[in-house]
Amino acid sequence: MKPAELLETVGGYHALVVRSETKVNREVIAAGKNLQVIARAGIGVDNIDLDAATGAGIAVVNAPTGNTVAAAEHTMALMLALARNVPGAHHSLQSGEWKRSAFMGVEVRDKTLGICGLGRVGTEVARRAQAFGMRLVGYDPFVAPEYARRIGVDLLSLDDLLAESDFVTLHTPLTEGTRGMLGMRQIETIKPGARVINVARGELVDEAALLAGLESGRLSGVALDVFSKEPPERGPLVEHPRAIVTPHLGASTREAQREVAIEAAEQVLAVLRGEPARNTVNAPFVAPEVHEVLAPFVPAASVVGKLLGFLSEGQITGITVSYEGEIAQHDCRMLQAAVLAGLLAPVSTVNVNLINAPVLARERGWSVTDQSNRVSREYASLISATLQTANGSLSLSATSMRDETHIVKFNDYWMDIVPNTPYLLFVDNRDQPGSIGAVGTIAGRHNINISFMGVGRIQLRGQAMMVIGLDDPVPSHVMDEIRALSHIANARVATLAG
Ligand SMILES: NC(=O)c1ccc[n+]([C@@H]2O[C@H](COP(=O)([O-])OP(=O)(O)OC[C@H]3O[C@@H](n4cnc5c(N)ncnc54)[C@H](O)[C@@H]3O)[C@@H](O)[C@H]2O)c1
Ligand SMILES: O=C(O)[C@H](O)COP(=O)(O)O
Numbered sequence: 001m002k003p004a005e006l007l008e009t010v011g012g013y014h015a016l017v018v019r020s021e022t023k024v025n026r027e028v029i030a031a032g033k034n035l036q037v038i039a040r041a042g043i044g045v046d047n048i049d050l051d052a053a054t055g056a057g058i059a060v061v062n063a064p065t066g067n068t069v070a071a072a073e074h075t076m077a078l079m080l081a082l083a084r085n086v087p088g089a090h091h092s093l094q095s096g097e098w099k100r101s102a103f104m105g106v107e108v109r110d111k112t113l114g115i116c117g118l119g120r121v122g123t124e125v126a127r128r129a130q131a132f133g134m135r136l137v138g139y140d141p142f143v144a145p146e147y148a149r150r151i152g153v154d155l156l157s158l159d160d161l162l163a164e165s166d167f168v169t170l171h172t173p174l175t176e177g178t179r180g181m182l183g184m185r186q187i188e189t190i191k192p193g194a195r196v197i198n199v200a201r202g203e204l205v206d207e208a209a210l211l212a213g214l215e216s217g218r219l220s221g222v223a224l225d226v227f228s229k230e231p232p233e234r235g236p237l238v239e240h241p242r243a244i245v246t247p248h249l250g251a252s253t254r255e256a257q258r259e260v261a262i263e264a265a266e267q268v269l270a271v272l273r274g275e276p277a278r279n280t281v282n283a284p285f286v287a288p289e290v291h292e293v294l295a296p297f298v299p300a301a302s303v304v305g306k307l308l309g310f311l312s313e314g315q316i317t318g319i320t321v322s323y324e325g326e327i328a329q330h331d332c333r334m335l336q337a338a339v340l341a342g343l344l345a346p347v348s349t350v351n352v353n354l355i356n357a358p359v360l361a362r363e364r365g366w367s368v369t370d371q372s373n374r375v376s377r378e379y380a381s382l383i384s385a386t387l388q389t390a391n392g393s394l395s396l397s398a399t400s401m402r403d404e405t406h407i408v409k410f411n412d413y414w415m416d417i418v419p420n421t422p423y424l425l426f427v428d429n430r431d432q433p434g435s436i437g438a439v440g441t442i443a444g445r446h447n448i449n450i451s452f453m454g455v456g457r458i459q460l461r462g463q464a465m466m467v468i469g470l471d472d473p474v475p476s477h478v479m480d481e482i483r484a485l486s487h488i489a490n491a492r493v494a495t496l497a498g
Helices: 003-012 024-031 050-056 069-083 086-094 120-131 145-150 158-164 184-189 207-216 254-272 287-292 297-311 333-347 358-361 434-447 474-484
Strands: 015-017 039-040 058-064 112-116 135-139 167-170 194-198 219-224 243-245 316-325 367-373 381-389 392-401 404-410 413-417 423-430 449-457 463-470 487-493
Touching: 003 024, 015 254, 015 434, 024 050, 039 254, 050 358, 050 434, 058 254, 069 086, 069 120, 069 167, 069 194, 069 243, 069 254, 112 120, 112 381, 135 158, 135 449, 158 184, 167 392, 194 243, 207 219, 207 316, 287 333, 297 333, 297 367, 297 381, 297 392, 297 404, 297 487, 316 333, 333 358, 333 367, 404 463, 413 449, 413 463, 423 434, 434 463, 434 474, 474 487
Parallel strands: 015 039, 039 058, 112 135, 112 167, 167 194, 194 219, 219 243, 316 367
Antiparallel strands: 316 381, 381 392, 392 404, 404 413, 423 463, 423 487, 449 463
């Protein structure tokens, strides 16, 4: 689709699947009112505005393994084409010439191949280059020397790699640390006669420096599959007789496209079903076995957040979420996000979910902290949150039993209520005969149906917390009537419906 057509169409869809050419910018994301997931049928997500997607609560997933071999094979194709001048010789013969001496090549055997980035593609390139009898050196500060040794690569600094390599191939992602990693200084000091291959990202190299290297003769050749601007302008680099260029074909094999399509589609389905997707780029990955343990606590976490929001008074400054028991054995960021989403959804105009809730909380300047305790004395698993506000703090704890959320503690009051009514009335009262009846009488007089009631008290005839499940809303004048009762210190209503 052309950008204008995409903008016009995207609003009608829940999922968008793209390759690198489609720019999923802020405008597209804003127009994608129903989008829940953007899938990149490939690796690089530099064409997707991740901040905008995260802010809008849209999951971004990629397919990082399906095209690895295709990219590695294209690298080998370009390396051999550079060594043997294949495109130039082909072009010459097709234009009627028979020039054998003009296309004298070099062998790759016994040559040094410098691999920058020893990830998936870099590793596959190393395996294949070994079969050609090449000496392998690598630059990747993020892999262990033991790993490099296992794949037959000697780790070097970038400068040493450039000084020793006959062929240099780039396989890093584009990051602020890798942008322009082959610049003017590197090309000026690279081993004389070196050949450079880039099947990763155009911005990793300074294209003017490459051209200068070709023109000065420092570089014997360059092979580029990717460009800082795609398609690139025609010009001296793209048209240089010792440059081989392909239009971003690294992943373009039938096999790779089938694999990345499957990888992307499976994850789109997972996100739409509310299950964890393997390669979510803008949210923490939750392994299926961990998801199984944590998922039942998501509704409990969300109710805790929602109730705290309704019950809090005064400016919110921060929140502490704690996990006890079995859930605390796992990475609980998903539950923290559920508490925050529960808290933020009723007061936000944007769709709040597990993806954007932490970002939205940060944007409000809240301090969000976590605590884990693998031992829970009262429940197999317990999730609690304490909200810090300008007026003090407020805490709630919940668990999940028999597929139901149970609110089991409000501040210091232990209780056990299942919040399955549209409204919950929290009443701080003095524990004395007639106090429950008085509240019930007011509700009855105003035709407000009570579904259940629970009481938590610290000591007999002391302060107590009454929690009443209601089927009907409580108008403000009725709340005033309840608050006016002599034994009532405060009363607050929370809406759970919707
Ligand atoms: N041309 C194509 O069609 C095509 C196809 C597939 C992949 N790619 C590109 O190839 C690149 C590699 O993909 P991959 O799947 O191997 O990624 P990967 O994440 O598996 O590996 C990248 C490696 O780069 C290393 N790295 C990160 N920062 C570095 C730095 N500053 N210096 C040195 N090393 C650094 C990482 O430690 C990692 O080992 C990506 O840019 C990807 O987008 C292009
Ligand atoms: O990042 C990638 O996966 C590659 O650059 C391939 O991009 P493509 O899907 O547009 O071919």
